[in-house]
Amino acid sequence: MNTGLRDRSERTAGSADLQAKSRWVRQSVVRMIAGANRGHIGGSLSATDLLVALYHSPLLRFDTRSPLWDERDRFIMSKGHAVEALYSVLASAGFFDVELLDTYGKSGSRLGGHVDHHLPGIDVSTGSLGHGLGIGAGLALAGKLDGRDSLTVAMLGDGECYEGSVWEAANFAAHHRLRNLVAIIDRNGFITLDSTEAVNELEPFASKWKAFGWEVREFDGHSFEAISDAWSSVEDPTRQRPIALIASTIKGKGISFMEGTPNWHHNVPKGTQLETAEKDVGIWDLTR
Amino acid sequence: MRPISYSDALNEAMYQEMERDSNVFVYGIGVPDHKRIFGSTARLLERFGPDRCLETPLAEDAMTGFGLGAAVAGLRPIHVHIRSDFMLLAMNQIVNMISSFNYGAGGKLKIPMVIRAIIGRGWGQGYQHSKSLFSYFTHIPGLKVIAPTRPYDAKGLLIAAIRDDNPVIFFEHRWLYWAEGPTPEEPYTIPIGEGVVLREGSDVTVVATSWMNVEALKAAEILAKRGIGVEVLDPRTLCPLDEPLIVSSVRKTRNCVVADYDWLESGFSAEVAARVSEKCFSVLRSPVTRLGFAHTPCPTTRPLEKVFYPTAETIVREIERKLKLAPMDLSGEETYTYEHRFKGPF
Numbered sequence: 001m002n003t004g005l006r007d008r009s010e011r012t013a014g015s016a017d018l019q020a021k022s023r024w025v026r027q028s029v030v031r032m033i034a035g036a037n038r039g040h041i042g043g044s045l046s047a048t049d050l051l052v053a054l055y056h057s058p059l060l061r062f063d064t065r066s067p068l069w070d071e072r073d074r075f076i077m078s079k080g081h082a083v084e085a086l087y088s089v090l091a092s093a094g095f096f097d098v099e100l101l102d103t104y105g106k107s108g109s110r111l112g113g114h115v116d117h118h119l120p121g122i123d124v125s126t127g128s129l130g131h132g133l134g135i136g137a138g139l140a141l142a143g144k145l146d147g148r149d150s151l152t153v154a155m156l157g158d159g160e161c162y163e164g165s166v167w168e169a170a171n172f173a174a175h176h177r178l179r180n181l182v183a184i185i186d187r188n189g190f191i192t193l194d195s196t197e198a199v200n201e202l203e204p205f206a207s208k209w210k211a212f213g214w215e216v217r218e219f220d221g222h223s224f225e226a227i228s229d230a231w232s233s234v235e236d237p238t239r240q241r242p243i244a245l246i247a248s249t250i251k252g253k254g255i256s257f258m259e260g261t262p263n264w265h266h267n268v269p270k271g272t273q274l275e276t277a278e279k280d281v282g283i284w285d286l287t288r
Numbered sequence: 289m290r291p292i293s294y295s296d297a298l299n300e301a302m303y304q305e306m307e308r309d310s311n312v313f314v315y316g317i318g319v320p321d322h323k324r325i326f327g328s329t330a331r332l333l334e335r336f337g338p339d340r341c342l343e344t345p346l347a348e349d350a351m352t353g354f355g356l357g358a359a360v361a362g363l364r365p366i367h368v369h370i371r372s373d374f375m376l377l378a379m380n381q382i383v384n385m386i387s388s389f390n391y392g393a394g395g396k397l398k399i400p401m402v403i404r405a406i407i408g409r410g411w412g413q414g415y416q417h418s419k420s421l422f423s424y425f426t427h428i429p430g431l432k433v434i435a436p437t438r439p440y441d442a443k444g445l446l447i448a449a450i451r452d453d454n455p456v457i458f459f460e461h462r463w464l465y466w467a468e469g470p471t472p473e474e475p476y477t478i479p480i481g482e483g484v485v486l487r488e489g490s491d492v493t494v495v496a497t498s499w500m501n502v503e504a505l506k507a508a509e510i511l512a513k514r515g516i517g518v519e520v521l522d523p524r525t526l527c528p529l530d531e532p533l534i535v536s537s538v539r540k541t542r543n544c545v546v547a548d549y550d551w552l553e554s555g556f557s558a559e560v561a562a563r564v565s566e567k568c569f570s571v572l573r574s575p576v577t578r579l580g581f582a583h584t585p586c587p588t589t590r591p592l593e594k595v596f597y598p599t600a601e602t603i604v605r606e607i608e609r610k611l612k613l614a615p616m617d618l619s620g621e622e623t624y625t626y627e628h629r630f631k632g633p634f
């Protein structure tokens with residue numbers, strides 16, 4: 001019987017299944033943004049594989065029939081601009097109907113341009129950067145005090161890590177040994193319109209997290225094997241400290257002319273660019 | 289004077305000041321990017337280079353402290369916030385440090401810093417991108433607060449702010465960026481603390497801030513059709529306030545409406561209403577009334593936005609109530625929207 005319960009202890013999906021899910025999510029992201037004529041496409045595509053792994057491997061524990069189940073893992077999309085990928089993943093995981101995605105950004109829709117906690121599967125409304133890890137630290141501390149074994153996972157943008165509040169939260173979490181707190185950093189190397197290293201160097205990035213008392217794993221955020229391997233450190237019972245998963249990703253991943261360029265943070269592909277984008281993510285294979 | 293847009297007026301002010309004084313520089317998130325803060329920082333990177341027109345990380349508090357340090361050391365920084373909401377992240381620096389640094393240094397250190405903050409509406413900015421918060425800053429001794437309406441005021445006051453040796457918060461409404469108005473090409477200053485009467489009238493004074501002046505002028509135009517004279521007064525500087533100008537206008541009209549582009553509760557409008565009541569009590573024909581945002585977070589949907597923001601119609605209705613007039617038919621009047629933009633001229 002399908003109860004809607006998914007648990008990280010029953011990880012069943014293989015890489016091929018996950019790749020198929022990611023392909024679907026990327027198609028959905030392109031459709032949503034083209035349909036609404038608005039959206040954050042580059043950051044959605046860099047985070048897609050990470051989100052798919054979280055909800056479809058699954059790496060998280062959740063119940064789509066009971067989104068507020070007390071024992072669920074808490075996930076915070078702190079980079080709340082990448083809403084199209086998150087909504088697509090949540091819909092494909094069963095939190096709400098995939099048809100709802102077609103309404104994104106349109107009049108009367110429940111799906112707006114930033115992550116909204118009124119939707120099932122979303123604990124925290126986000127978009128204003130720098131807040132997710134602090135909220136996550138609070139949720140993790142509460143979980144620890146309550147004796148729950150659930151995780152709190154916050155996904156941050158790398159540019160978001162410019163905010164001092166991120167490091168205040170990191171400092172607090174290490175002091176309290178919040179081993180149930182996971183920060184996933186979508187290290188796509190770009191902020192809105194330039195590379196992070198041109199605007200203000202983040203490197204040596206991993207050393208900074210280590211110096212703040214966190215365990216760190218660095219890996220390819222587009223490889224499901226690498227994501228799964230990194231997650232084994234999350235589940236390591238001997239780990240005492242919070243853990244930062246620095247996922248090396250590509251902004252605009254999956255669309256040839258967007259990959260690794262600063263031009264597709266908030267732009268919408270049109271005309272021949274949209275055709276290429278659709279072809280790259282495979283929408284053309286399905287429709288023609 | 290040529291007609292230029294508000295955005296171009298801001299740009300011209302900075303360009304000319306950066307030409308005149310090599311200590312002036314501009315920085316902030318998005319300042320040198322391809323959209324150039326809605327055009328207001330255009331040409332600066334090309335003319336003055338990345339040392340004087342620079343991008344910053346998302347670190348508002350630290351970047352405000354950076355401005356303070358630069359100002360103390362003799363430079364004249366202009367920090368830009370593409371949304372005033374983001375300025376809240378820098379409140380510690382602004383309120384605890386910058387505003388009182390000159391005082392704390394026994395008057396020996398000057399803080400010639402300008403913080404530009406864009407307020408206002410777009411196509412549905414919602415509660416995170418729509419705050420004005422004038423009174424957060426007018427409340428603090430040591431800060432000057434400016435909110436110009438016309439391109440002429442924008443240029444003259446921005447140049448005055450840059451040349452001022454004290455910290456200045458400079459509010460710019462997004463919808464004003466499209467509006468054109470006659471503006472001198474050569475550099476000039478408008479004294480900080482001087483208001484202006486945008487339209488003379490004898491029946492009621494509307495003290496309006498920022499975009500509300502556009503709505504007030506429209507209301508005045510509508511009410512003129514039935515012979516009501518509305519005096520529209522733009523303080524331009526919210527702190528220090530041009531109290532004598534407001535008092536003399538209200539003494540003439542004996543009726544006062546304050547139309548603030550902000551929430552009313554503990555807002556700038558309350559300050560104006562209190563001062564008018566104190567100074568004009570004996571001549572007032574009606575209590576001072578205030579118009580502003582509904583006291584809720586700003587909604588995103590268009591129908592709710594219409595209820596949230598005061599408009600020319602709100603002003604007309606308030607004046608009708610005040611003067612005990614029957615409501616006039618406004619069905620033929622067009623109001624300003626994102627699609628139906630006010631483009632000037634003033």
